[in-house]
Amino acid sequence: MKNQLTKILFYVFIISTLALPQKKETNVLYQYSVINALSAGVYEGDLTVNELKKYGDFGLGTFNNIDGEMVVLDGKIYQIKTDGIPVEAAKNLISPFAAVTFFKSDTNIEINHPQTLQQIKEKIDAAVPSENYLYAVKISGEFKKIKTRSVPKQQKPFPDLASVIKNQITFEKERVSGTVMGFKMPEFIDGVNVKNFHFHFLSKDKNFGGHLLDFVIEKGKIEIGIIKEFRCQLPSTENYAKTKFVKEESYLQNK
Numbered sequence: 001m002k003n004q005l006t007k008i009l010f011y012v013f014i015i016s017t018l019a020l021p022q023k024k025e026t027n028v029l030y031q032y033s034v035i036n037a038l039s040a041g042v043y044e045g046d047l048t049v050n051e052l053k054k055y056g057d058f059g060l061g062t063f064n065n066i067d068g069e070m071v072v073l074d075g076k077i078y079q080i081k082t083d084g085i086p087v088e089a090a091k092n093l094i095s096p097f098a099a100v101t102f103f104k105s106d107t108n109i110e111i112n113h114p115q116t117l118q119q120i121k122e123k124i125d126a127a128v129p130s131e132n133y134l135y136a137v138k139i140s141g142e143f144k145k146i147k148t149r150s151v152p153k154q155q156k157p158f159p160d161l162a163s164v165i166k167n168q169i170t171f172e173k174e175r176v177s178g179t180v181m182g183f184k185m186p187e188f189i190d191g192v193n194v195k196n197f198h199f200h201f202l203s204k205d206k207n208f209g210g211h212l213l214d215f216v217i218e219k220g221k222i223e224i225g226i227i228k229e230f231r232c233q234l235p236s237t238e239n240y241a242k243t244k245f246v247k248e249e250s251y252l253q254n255k
C-alpha cells in the first residue's frame with residue numbers, strides 16, 4: 001500500500017514537472033561555431049533554426065552557404081538575403097554561425113535627440129560597468145537613416161569571408177522604425193566571436209533589415225543585458241573539421 005502511494009506520488013511529480021514551462025535563463029550567451037571558422041570559410045554547420053530557438057530569443061547569425069544575414073528577435077528568426085527583405089526562416093534551415101540569448105535588459109538609456117552609430121557606441125561604452133563582460137544590446141526607435149548589408153550565397157569551394165564581403169550588397173533607408181540587435185564583446189573574445197560591436201537590424205514592419213553598417217537614430221532607447229556566462233557549441237561538419245583557420249581580420253568590425 002505504501003509502495004503504491006509512493007509510486008502514485010512519483011508519477012504525479014513527473015507529470016507536474018513535465019507540465020511546467022521550462023525556465024529560460026536570461027542573458028546566457030549560446031554561440032554556435034566560432035568567428036575564426038566563419039572567417040576561414042566554414043559555411044556549413046549542422047544547427048537547425050528550430051534547435052537554435054531553444055537557446056535564445058534574441059541575437060544574430062547567418063545561414064549555411066552564408067545565404068544572407070540572420071536576425072533573431074522576440075523568438076522569431078528571419079533570413080535577409082541580397083534583396084534586403086526579411087523572410088521568416090524555415091524550421092529546418094541550417095546555420096554555420098549564430099549567437100543568441102534570452103534577452104533581459106539591465107540598463108536602459110533613453111535617446112531623445114539624433115545621434116550617429118558612433119555616438120551610440122560611445123554611450124554604450126560609457127554605460128557598461130566593465131570592459132570584461134559580454135553584453136547583449138538592443139537599440140529600438142525611429143531611425144533617420146540606416147545602412148545595412150547582406151552577402152550572396154556561396155558555393156564550394158568556399159572563399160574566405162573577406163572575399164565574400166567584397167561582394168556584399170548594401171541597402172539604405174530613411175525614416176524607418178525598428179530594432180538593432182547584437183552584442184558588445186570584450187577584447188579577449190577575439191577569434192571566438194567578433195570583438196567590440198556587432199549589430200543586425202530588423203524594421204518594425206519586417207520589410208527591411210540586414211547586417212548593420214551605419215545609422216542616425218532620431219529617438220528611442222538602448223537596452224543592455226550583461227552576460228557573465230556563455231556556452232559555445234562547435235559544428236560536427238567535415239567543413240568545420242577540415243578547414244584551416246586564419247587569424248581574424250578587422251573587416252567584421254563596425255568601426
Ligand SMILES: [Zn+2]
Pocket residue numbers: 060069198199200211212
Ligand atoms: Zn553580421
